[in-house]
Amino acid sequence: MNNSVKLAALMPLLLSWFPHCALAAATDEKSENKQEDQIVVDGLAGKAGAATGGSGDQVSGAGFKTDDIEVGPLGNRGWVATPYSSTTVTRDMIDNQQAMSVSELLKYSPSTQMQARGGMDVGRPQSRGMQGSVVANSRLDGLNVVSTTAFPVEMLERMDVLNSLTGALYGPASPAGQFNFTAKRPTEQTLRRVTLGYQSRGAYTGHIDLGGHLDDGHKLGYRINLLNEDGEGSVKNSTLRRKLLAVALDWNIQPGTQMQLDYxxxxxxxxxxxxxxxxxxxxKLPSATSAKDKNLSLKTAGNDLTTDTVSTRLIHYINDDWYVSGGVGWQQADRAMRSVSSTITDNQGDIKRSLSNASAAGRFRVxxxxxxxxxxxxxxxxxxxxALSTTGYVWSLYSSKGASQRYDLGTTNMYNPSPMEEPADGKIHKNGARYKSSQNTQQSVTVGDTVTFNPQWSAMFYLSQSWMQTRNYASGGGKTSETNNNGLSPNVALMYNITPSVMAYVSYADSLEQGGTAPTNAGLKNEGQTLDPYRSRQYEVGLKADVAGMNLGAALFRLKRPFAYVDTRDMEYKEQGDQLNKGLELTASGNVWQGLNIFSGVTFLDPQLKNTVSESTSNKRVVGVAKVQANMLMEYSLPSVPQWVYSANVHYTGKRAANDTNTSWAGSYTTLDLGTRYTTKINNVPTTLRIAVNNVTNEHYWASIFPSGTDGENGSPSAFLGDGREVRANVTFDF
Known part of the structure; x- marks a missing residue:
C-alpha cells in the first residue's frame, strides 16, 4: 500500500479534528436509528439506569458516539470525565454492521487485535500490542468470563474497551486492556424483533429478540434472545452452525432496588x-494465500464449542448519593478442537500438514x-x-486424560494445495474423560476516590490489594504444587477541564499480573516454582473532548511489562526482561456533517522487546504487532432520503514482525467493507433491510501472528489467514 493510498484512507479522520468540521457538525443532524430499547426502571431513574448496565447511553448518528461508560468500581461515568483511553461498540453498530464475533468488533478500535490461538474465534483480545490473558481481561456485566471461546455478540448491548492498565480497578491482569461486555436488558416498551439473515455460501440465520414486562406494574422485566444459524460457510464444503438461548430477567423489588438474573x-x-x-x-513467512481454498482445510476438522453462563446481580440505591451493587457469575466453556496444522518448511510456501486433537484444556470453569x-x-x-469494592474469580482448567492423536497428511504447497482426506484410522470425538489440571484464584479489595477541587481541577486515586493462588493437580487427582502471592496495584490521575466538554489528563498506573512458572525437568534451581507477580507500569497523557456531536480523543502512553526466562549462567528461571510499548492513539467518532457519521481511529505504536533471552532478539519489534493500525467506519444518508444509509469501513494494519529476530515480516494490508440499509414499513411493520460485502477486494492477508513465547526465545510463531470476500444480508421486522 503506497503512501498516497494510506493518506487517502486516513484523511477523513485527520480532517475531523479540525475546528471548522466540528463547528459544522453543530447542526446535530440525527439519523433515524435512535435507541428504542432504553431501560427506564421504576424507582431507578437517572443514575440507576446506567448502574443496571442497560442501554441508557445517549447515542447520536448510527450509535457511533457515547456519552458515558461503565468502569468497574467507578460505576457509570461520563466519557469525557474518565481519564482512560477507551472505545465503545454499541448495539446499533453490531446490528448495522451485521457483526457476528468479538474479533469482528475489535477491528473498529485502532488499538485492539484478536490474537488467534485455535483460530480467530478461539483467541485472546489484546490492546496496545500486549498479549491478553484467558480470564483476567474479559468481563460480562462486571464478572469475569473466558475469552478463548466463541462469544455470541447478538446478546450484547455494547462492548467497552479500556486501553490501559486496570489492576487498581479490576485486580491483577495482563496489561492488554480490559474488555467489558454488557448484555441486553429488559426493555421499557414491548419489543418483538425478528431478523432473518444469510451469509457466506449458504448459511442462514434466524434471530428473535423479545423484551418487555410480565406485569402491568413493570415489576418483572424480561429479555430473550434466540439464535439459530446453519449452513455452508465461506469455504466450499465447510459447516457453520451457531445456536443461542439468552435470557435476562429484572425484578424491581421496590423503588431503588433491582435484582437481575441472566442465563x-x-x-x-x-x-x-x-x-x-x-x-x-x-x-520467512510467505505472503498470505486465499482463506477460501477448500484444499487447505478438512471438512471434518474445526472447533466445536459450547459455553454456558449464569449470573445474578443486585443493585440497591440507599439514597440519591449512595448505592451498592453485587453479583456472582458462573461459566463453563467446553472446547473440542480438532484442527489441521500446517508447518511452512521453506520460503516458497511448501507445507507439511497434520491433523490433531488439541491437547489444550478441554474445559474451563470460572x-x-x-x-x-x-x-x-x-x-x-x-x-x-x-468507591469500595471487592472482585475476584476461581478459574479451573480441565484437561483430557487421553493422549492427543496426530495424523500425517503429507506435504504440498500452500498456493496450490492438494486435497486432503480423513485418515482411515482418524478418531472424531467431542468429549472424553477429563481431570482438573489447575485452579487459579484471585481476589482483590479496591478503595478509591475521585476528588473534585473546583470546576477545572480534579484527581483520581485508586488502590487495590490482591491475593493470588495457583494450584496444579496430577491426572490422578493429587495436588502437585501450590503458590500464593499478594500485592498492591495503584492508579493516580490528575484532570483539568479546559472547558466543561474538553478535559486533559495525566495518569500513572502500576498493575500486578501472575508471575511465570519455571519449567520442570530442565535441571533448574527453582524448577516448578512460580515467580512473584509481575508488575507492569504505564504513563499516559491524554485529551478528550465531546463537542459538536463528536467524541475526540488523543492519548500518548508508555507501557512496560516484564517477562522471565532461564539464566544459563546460574540455571535459574527469573524475571529479567521487558516488553516496552510506546504509542499515540487518536480517535474521532460522531456526526461530521449532515447525514455523515464516522467511527474512526489510528494508533502509532513502537513495540519492542528489551533484555531478551537472546542477544539477536533484544531491541527488536514484537511479533504480530503493527507500528500503524487504523480504521474508519463511515455512514452516509442523503438528508432528503434519511431512511437509506450507505456504509463503508476501511481497515489498515501496517507491516508486522513475523519472528523475534525481525528477519521475516508480514506485509501491510487494507480491507474494504461496503454496505447499505433501508428502513421502511411493510404492512405497517417497521422493517430494515441490510446488505453488506466484507473484504470487497478479496484481500489475502495474515489476520493474526503470535510468537511461541513472550521472552524473545525465537521459537516457532503461528499465523492465521484473514477471511476472504463475503456477502451478508438480513431483514429485521419490529412487530
Missing amino acids: SHYEYLKKGYPGGFSYGPGV LSNSVTLNGHLTTGSVGHDV
Whole structure:
C-alpha cells in the first residue's frame, strides 16, 4: 500500500479534528436509528439506569458516539470525565454492521487485535500490542468470563474497551486492556424483533429478540434472545452452525432496588476452514494465500464449542448519593478442537500438514464475584466520589486424560494445495474423560476516590490489594504444587477541564499480573516454582473532548511489562526482561456533517522487546504487532432520503514482525467493507433491510501472528489467514 493510498484512507479522520468540521457538525443532524430499547426502571431513574448496565447511553448518528461508560468500581461515568483511553461498540453498530464475533468488533478500535490461538474465534483480545490473558481481561456485566471461546455478540448491548492498565480497578491482569461486555436488558416498551439473515455460501440465520414486562406494574422485566444459524460457510464444503438461548430477567423489588438474573447457552461449530500455519526461526513467512481454498482445510476438522453462563446481580440505591451493587457469575466453556496444522518448511510456501486433537484444556470453569459500594460526599468545597469494592474469580482448567492423536497428511504447497482426506484410522470425538489440571484464584479489595477541587481541577486515586493462588493437580487427582502471592496495584490521575466538554489528563498506573512458572525437568534451581507477580507500569497523557456531536480523543502512553526466562549462567528461571510499548492513539467518532457519521481511529505504536533471552532478539519489534493500525467506519444518508444509509469501513494494519529476530515480516494490508440499509414499513411493520460485502477486494492477508513465547526465545510463531470476500444480508421486522 503506497503512501498516497494510506493518506487517502486516513484523511477523513485527520480532517475531523479540525475546528471548522466540528463547528459544522453543530447542526446535530440525527439519523433515524435512535435507541428504542432504553431501560427506564421504576424507582431507578437517572443514575440507576446506567448502574443496571442497560442501554441508557445517549447515542447520536448510527450509535457511533457515547456519552458515558461503565468502569468497574467507578460505576457509570461520563466519557469525557474518565481519564482512560477507551472505545465503545454499541448495539446499533453490531446490528448495522451485521457483526457476528468479538474479533469482528475489535477491528473498529485502532488499538485492539484478536490474537488467534485455535483460530480467530478461539483467541485472546489484546490492546496496545500486549498479549491478553484467558480470564483476567474479559468481563460480562462486571464478572469475569473466558475469552478463548466463541462469544455470541447478538446478546450484547455494547462492548467497552479500556486501553490501559486496570489492576487498581479490576485486580491483577495482563496489561492488554480490559474488555467489558454488557448484555441486553429488559426493555421499557414491548419489543418483538425478528431478523432473518444469510451469509457466506449458504448459511442462514434466524434471530428473535423479545423484551418487555410480565406485569402491568413493570415489576418483572424480561429479555430473550434466540439464535439459530446453519449452513455452508465461506469455504466450499465447510459447516457453520451457531445456536443461542439468552435470557435476562429484572425484578424491581421496590423503588431503588433491582435484582437481575441472566442465563445463556451458546453452541458454536465451525469446520472446514484453514487452520494455523507455523514456521521455524529460519523460515520467512510467505505472503498470505486465499482463506477460501477448500484444499487447505478438512471438512471434518474445526472447533466445536459450547459455553454456558449464569449470573445474578443486585443493585440497591440507599439514597440519591449512595448505592451498592453485587453479583456472582458462573461459566463453563467446553472446547473440542480438532484442527489441521500446517508447518511452512521453506520460503516458497511448501507445507507439511497434520491433523490433531488439541491437547489444550478441554474445559474451563470460572466462578466470579463482585461487590461495590459507590457514593458521593462533600468536605468543605471539595467533592468526593468514593468507591469500595471487592472482585475476584476461581478459574479451573480441565484437561483430557487421553493422549492427543496426530495424523500425517503429507506435504504440498500452500498456493496450490492438494486435497486432503480423513485418515482411515482418524478418531472424531467431542468429549472424553477429563481431570482438573489447575485452579487459579484471585481476589482483590479496591478503595478509591475521585476528588473534585473546583470546576477545572480534579484527581483520581485508586488502590487495590490482591491475593493470588495457583494450584496444579496430577491426572490422578493429587495436588502437585501450590503458590500464593499478594500485592498492591495503584492508579493516580490528575484532570483539568479546559472547558466543561474538553478535559486533559495525566495518569500513572502500576498493575500486578501472575508471575511465570519455571519449567520442570530442565535441571533448574527453582524448577516448578512460580515467580512473584509481575508488575507492569504505564504513563499516559491524554485529551478528550465531546463537542459538536463528536467524541475526540488523543492519548500518548508508555507501557512496560516484564517477562522471565532461564539464566544459563546460574540455571535459574527469573524475571529479567521487558516488553516496552510506546504509542499515540487518536480517535474521532460522531456526526461530521449532515447525514455523515464516522467511527474512526489510528494508533502509532513502537513495540519492542528489551533484555531478551537472546542477544539477536533484544531491541527488536514484537511479533504480530503493527507500528500503524487504523480504521474508519463511515455512514452516509442523503438528508432528503434519511431512511437509506450507505456504509463503508476501511481497515489498515501496517507491516508486522513475523519472528523475534525481525528477519521475516508480514506485509501491510487494507480491507474494504461496503454496505447499505433501508428502513421502511411493510404492512405497517417497521422493517430494515441490510446488505453488506466484507473484504470487497478479496484481500489475502495474515489476520493474526503470535510468537511461541513472550521472552524473545525465537521459537516457532503461528499465523492465521484473514477471511476472504463475503456477502451478508438480513431483514429485521419490529412487530
